[in-house]
Amino acid sequence: MMETIIAKTGEEHIDRVIISEAGAIIKKGGLVAFPTETVYGLGGDALQRASARKIYAAKGRPSDNPLIVHICQWDAIRKITKNLPHAAKLLAEAFWPGPLTMILEKSDVVPVETTGGLSTVAVRMPDHRIALALIEASGGYVAAPSANVSGRPSPTLAEHVWEDMNGRIEMLLDGGAACIGLESTIVDLTADRPAVLRPGYITKEMLEDVMGVPVEAAGAVMEESAQGPKAPGMKYRHYAPAGEMTVVRGKEEAVVAAIRRLTSEKRQMGETVGIICAKETWGCYEADYVEAMGSKGDELAAAQHLYAVLRSFDSRHVTCIYSEAFTGQGIGQAVMNRLLKAAGYHILEAEKTGGKEL
């Protein structure tokens, strides 16, 4: 086990000494976890094969699951891509730095270890001053998956990274809470039609407005595509809490009634039950743990809290989880996508089934 250094640095007053130390670690082939506006990333040099291998080892992640290359200025994109489409420039102007990842054709300088054997590369410029400073200090190309052990929820706090990565990485930059709380939107620009492979804060509609063409929703909210997942990462059971999880959908009263009944049945069977709900219905439930994710309609609050709530259920050994469905627009779609993934697509229609499990 190596010793992981934790260094705190504010986004307003960035500690330059810490950042240059972190950059030197990455340049030498080491790993540094860092905050972004979406979730914490586990960074290594994107252009060194050995760094990508170390990232996979630290996460316990299969090496055919490609990494996102993080850059800190637009011009950096030219070295790592080829046949760059005009849409990339348009999207960068509209959304970078920000929570959008573009899939592009890769150039030869990007090792296949970084792209999981693919001829395409995922590129993103994060909207976070610490992340941007670190990328610059590291030579400009930082490969970074979310800084969780494979199969656990992405980390939105430095404490989460510490739980998963202590002893596995050289350094952790603690920059406080990630403000969006869900991973970036991924858009594939290499196919005939652009396609969202993973929904996030930047919605399909926002992309269509900028590009002026229809965008497909390949990383659908509801189910994996029949041809198999386009983003290789989507085939793994991500974001999975230890407890058996069910999302309950329908009219509010029916949802509350179904969750109440199921909770009392499960508790009689000796299960430890956790409930994820809106502030408005929080008082309706009696369970071992009831977590409100924010007011109904405040989908950003739900995004910010989801992974921390799932982690807290894990650490309290919750064996059974019920979540109200979060519908709605904008990032609400991404929240629902992550909830369904965490639940292994286990959905219960509160009305149709009279609350019976499907």
Ligand code: TXA
């Ligand atoms: O918000 C984020 O994107 C965070 C922060 C740290 O930037 N990163 C992140 O990385 O979520 P990761 O590795 O946990 O998820 C990256 C996803 C995976 O599902 C992977 O399969 C997909 O992006 N991906 C990466 N490169 C790809 C490529 N060339 N083609 C298709 N999918 C790709």
Ligand code: MG
């Ligand atoms: Mg991840």
